[in-house]
Amino acid sequence: MAERDGCVPGDWVEAERVVLEPADRAAGLPEDTARQPLKMWVKGFACQSARIGEEVEVETMTGRLVRGTLTDVLPGYTHTFGRPPAELASVGRNLRVRVAAYREREGR
Numbered sequence: 001m002a003e004r005d006g007c008v009p010g011d012w013v014e015a016e017r018v019v020l021e022p023a024d025r026a027a028g029l030p031e032d033t034a035r036q037p038l039k040m041w042v043k044g045f046a047c048q049s050a051r052i053g054e055e056v057e058v059e060t061m062t063g064r065l066v067r068g069t070l071t072d073v074l075p076g077y078t079h080t081f082g083r084p085p086a087e088l089a090s091v092g093r094n095l096r097v098r099v100a101a102y103r104e105r106e107g108r
Helices: 091-106
Strands: 012-020 038-046 055-059 065-073
Touching: 012 055, 038 065
Parallel strands: none
Antiparallel strands: 012 038, 012 065, 038 055, 055 065
């Protein structure tokens, strides 16, 4: 699928919005953090046509309306919880073996 540089109403999009400017951030933040604006990214359905970099209103899955700068059209999810601990890799397999043994013992 080709990348798109804009959206039409109803497209799944991502918008960026500045929540707090550096001057409005809380005291006590590390200096490098305090110099940056606090931003949020929201995914939802575009309410009007817009091009990447333009302002767009987005309706979230919960029905909230948020205005921000269009950053992506048809965005995916790229977060990760990292690699699973080795101790957890075999939990599912081991549990199935234990449940099967229990059922056999109980005659189920």
